[in-house]
Amino acid sequence: MLTTTVCAALSAAGLAVAFLTAFRRRFAAATRIAAFSLVPVGLAMSGLIGLAGKIGKAVGTWAADLVLKPSVWAGFAVLAVAFVLYVIGRFAGRRSRSKGGAEPRATAAGPGRAAASGTANAPALGSGGPASSTGQARKQGSGKPAKSASDGDTEDFSDIEAILKKHGI
Numbered sequence: 001m002l003t004t005t006v007c008a009a010l011s012a013a014g015l016a017v018a019f020l021t022a023f024r025r026r027f028a029a030a031t032r033i034a035a036f037s038l039v040p041v042g043l044a045m046s047g048l049i050g051l052a053g054k055i056g057k058a059v060g061t062w063a064a065d066l067v068l069k070p071s072v073w074a075g076f077a078v079l080a081v082a083f084v085l086y087v088i089g090r091f092a093g094r095r096s097r098s099k100g101g102a103e104p105r106a107t108a109a110g111p112g113r114a115a116a117s118g119t120a121n122a123p124a125l126g127s128g129g130p131a132s133s134t135g136q137a138r139k140q141g142s143g144k145p146a147k148s149a150s151d152g153d154t155e156d157f158s159d160i161e162a163i164l165k166k167h168g169i
Helices: 002-023 029-036 037-044 048-068 070-098 111-118 133-140 156-164
Strands: none
Touching: 002 029, 002 037, 002 048, 029 037, 037 048, 048 070
């Protein structure tokens, strides 16, 4: 009952300040003040202030038990052991997969990924067989790709090719 009275008094005071602010023709600020001044009465009416008090009391009791009860410390020790075992299990699983102890999961990687990893030593794009325009350009000895009637986008790829050459790809 006392909490509700205090919250109502705070809201009334805030609404009075909002009214005085609005009287000075600062309507945007008055609206914000009115919004904030309605919060205490809203919290009291919804019961959230009592809930916050119960949560505070529960946290205080837990903190006191943390300091005074050895069983709480034992619980933290059990949680620490569980975490360490989990980390060791993850580390051991990765290590056994990298040594070839377990089969790689081809279904998780997907067929595209397996194909991509198999072509890691293949030449870069555009340096394919003699049918590609860049292959013709390299045979001719020029650094730029040869243009053909059907290949109007080769000048767009010249920048990309230059970047790839710069990085040795």
